[in-house]
Amino acid sequence: MKDSKSNIINKEARRKKALGELGKLLGIKALVDNGFTNIKNLNGIKRNYTFADLYAEKDNKKYAISIKTRNKFQENGKENMFYNLGKNVYLNSERIAEELKAEAFWMAIPFNENSYSVYLGGVKELNNKHSIPIRKCKIQEIGVCLVQNVGHYFDWDFFRNKRERIAK
Numbered sequence: 001m002k003d004s005k006s007n008i009i010n011k012e013a014r015r016k017k018a019l020g021e022l023g024k025l026l027g028i029k030a031l032v033d034n035g036f037t038n039i040k041n042l043n044g045i046k047r048n049y050t051f052a053d054l055y056a057e058k059d060n061k062k063y064a065i066s067i068k069t070r071n072k073f074q075e076n077g078k079e080n081m082f083y084n085l086g087k088n089v090y091l092n093s094e095r096i097a098e099e100l101k102a103e104a105f106w107m108a109i110p111f112n113e114n115s116y117s118v119y120l121g122g123v124k125e126l127n128n129k130h131s132i133p134i135r136k137c138k139i140q141e142i143g144v145c146l147v148q149n150v151g152h153y154f155d156w157d158f159f160r161n162k163r164e165r166i167a168k
Contacts, residue, residue, distance in 0.1 A: 023069025051092035062102035072112040082131040118147035
């Protein structure tokens, strides 16, 4: 029984890590497609960079970007409406902004069986909240939509939420 539980935990950790890595790739593609340049995967420079995953530039502006990729729907079937940036988001984003001489941004990537979207916004837009409100992104109240409901061909079975995999 213990091995089975450990295996489920390890599989879930691998799923979340893969979803994060996929998010970086989709984020880089969205940035390239939207005219950003000098894009760098910060985790390739230093493992687990505080706050930011990517660095990019556009129109003489420098961006330090934290990417949050999530299954569009939670295990209970409801849409995942908030992507948590962590309780220290403001301290960490200020530090990285100073270190990179860049403004702190977030990128939210809702991902489902058939498609994904990419939203980009400034940490300052969150008004001291610690999570990205996807509903406000969808209605363009905060951030900008770089990619909207683009189809993909990824193996969804691997990325399903735990409960979805068990029920299947």
